[in-house]
Amino acid sequence: MKLFNSKSLYFYIGSGLAQVVTIITTFYIIKKFTPEAFGEFSYYFSIGSIIGSFATLKYELSIPLSQNSVEANDKSNLTILVSLAFNLIFSLIGLSTSLYQFNIYFLYILLLSNTVSINACFQQFLLYKEEHFLNGLTPLLFSILNLGILLFLTQNNGEVILSSYITSNIIMLIIYLICVKRNGYDILFKNISFYKQLFRKHLDFPRYVLPSSIANILLAYCNPIFIGYLFDKNNVGLFSFSLRILMLPSIVIGSVASSIYRTKIAKQYFDNDIEGIRYQTNNLFLILILLAIFCFPILILVIKYIPLVIDMSRWKGVVPVAVFLVPFAISQLFFQPFSNIALVFKKNKILLLQNVIQLVATVLVYIISFLCKFEFEVFLMFFSATLLIVSFYSCYRFHKILKQ
Template sequence: MSAYWRHVSTVFTGSLFAQSIPIIGSLAIARIFAPSEFGEFSTWLALVSFIAVVVTLRLETVLAIVEDGEDRAKAVFITLATTLSMTCILSVALYILSSFSIARAYLPEQPVLLSLIVPAAFLVALNQIWQTWAAVDGTYRKLNTMRLVQAFSIVLIQIGAGLRYPAAVSLVLGFVIASGISFVTAVILMPRFVYGSFFHHDMFLKFFLRYKKFPLYALPADSINTAVAQLPVLVVFHRFGGETAGYLALTMRVLGAPVGLVGKAILDVFKRYAVLGIRESGNCRNLYIKTFMALALASIIMVICTVLLAEDIFRVAFGDEWIQSGRMAIWLLPMFALGLVASPLSYMVYLVEKQYVDLLWQVGLMVVAMAALYGFSSSRSTLIGYGVGYAMMYMVYILISYRLSGGGN
């Protein structure tokens, strides 16, 4: 266990800097861009995040369970080829959808924003593949470098562009350019991905037959999960306007920071050690319990700090016009607090290949989220209902993942 927590500490340190950079950058961004512009960018980013999940078919999650060496390199190659193919298909699909009035209501009005959705999603997917690869290989320093470059690039370019032209398009262009820089950095750090001997159609066939559960179950499950996570900004933008969506987007960025910081650091190490435990003894229950206790402690600290300080932090850090974001942080606290515990541990469904369980849970989550987002008349009651419903579903997921840690039975 000492090696486990030492590696968690290594990833945590890198994640601390990587997660701190967007928060510090938000101090400048909130004063450069109006809430409505930030809301428009966040709506665009929600669409990008969803498409980035779809184009990979969630095959990058396979990397955690394949053997080190050539088998994993082949898995990376197949994932890359699949991602490129899916990106081309979705480009055509998005072009067709943009001609329908119903779809246009949820798509950006500016042509440049619309045209950059798929390229941005492709870059996000590529960065996710490389970062997952680094994590499962145990090269945590390279992983930290990738995330730091990504975070620094996005913040610096967005601030620089905003100083010249404080509009949503500057935030979008800054994100796309920075994602490209991050990907180039990742390839330089881990360039082992082109192998001539891999070009065999039977290799693809065997791979998809062996891991068919991932596109069949994990893809729809994670697509639903990403949609549910991004829906608040999209629905709030559609129902209550860009300004309210901007407040919400900043809330989710700031409150999501500790969840991303602690959750990603532990997940990156947990999935490697958990799969080793399952291979050696058939379960990882002891590792699961100790990880759960650490996450629960972090969650309690987060709750106390948010309740006591949220409104003051947003007012002092971002200005009086953003104090509404501090109020929203308290409304959504149940979701983020339990998400901090549940999200890293939910990876158990992939490690024991029980993706259908995850899919069923995600469908239930979608029903709960849609009922909350469209079942209340005010933005306050809508977000409170969404946060409480999400938290209740997280409690169910914690119980499921605990059971699966015993070996999937």
């Protein structure tokens, strides 16, 4: 299996088209719904998505790192059990305190968190099975379903957007279940003592990989908050919009290549094929270099000429902001795929350390910018350059694992 071939091409195309439909959906929501409605949706969506992401304790990432189909099946069932238990415990805690009220939004959050975690589990199972056509088709189906349901809903409130998203998730759960069953997934669970043993055997995932994911989420969400504190909301908007466009190579191609790369080198790891892993790593590096050289100049041109299609009179200054953020976008393009080396070689302490270093470096950038009273443009250059250096150092540490 190569990172780019006729089989994996479906994965890339499907992920790319899904992003296109998602962007269309975003413009439709902006046009049809009020900011208050979108804010209400975002609030509950964030809660459900974060809980769903953490509910698996990141055991789903162990599924592609399996020696055979039986082990992948057992890890999938373990992930489902863990996520269901976590969601149940969190719901009981929420209801017994002031976090939750038993109403329609509680049910929405419960449905969203459970479907997010179980769908993530099935996605990783299909990834192990190298069903790249299905892994490309499913996100595209989801984005089309979400847009299609929204088109038929008439009310203008956050509950409408949320119900559309959850309905799409439930339909996708049924589709995923059919797909994994056809690929040999056995939904019959073994005795609880077996899963206790399996849980302990792969304890590194909640111990190291889960905190690494928390660090990534903090990195994603803290930037707008800190920028809003240091500068103003206008700069937050310019930053967020620019980054949304510049992260497309990472979302569409980088994440797909990363998933395929992780599955491939995991199988080579069990076969003790270190030379094969090095070959795949060199291929990955070449792909990411080509993406950085060709994609980012094109995206800058896209941002520059968007005003010819959409009124961007209130978004003056977005082009220089995007240019300053290119090094940061490149750093994220490389970090995610190369972090798989630590995951596969069971060097999860290194993975956690590098994520923490990125988080600490980001916070230090903001502290220094605050103390030195940097202008926004100076801050962007300092921010991008620092994260680029830190990410490339992390990639060096990950690559060094291969030599050991």
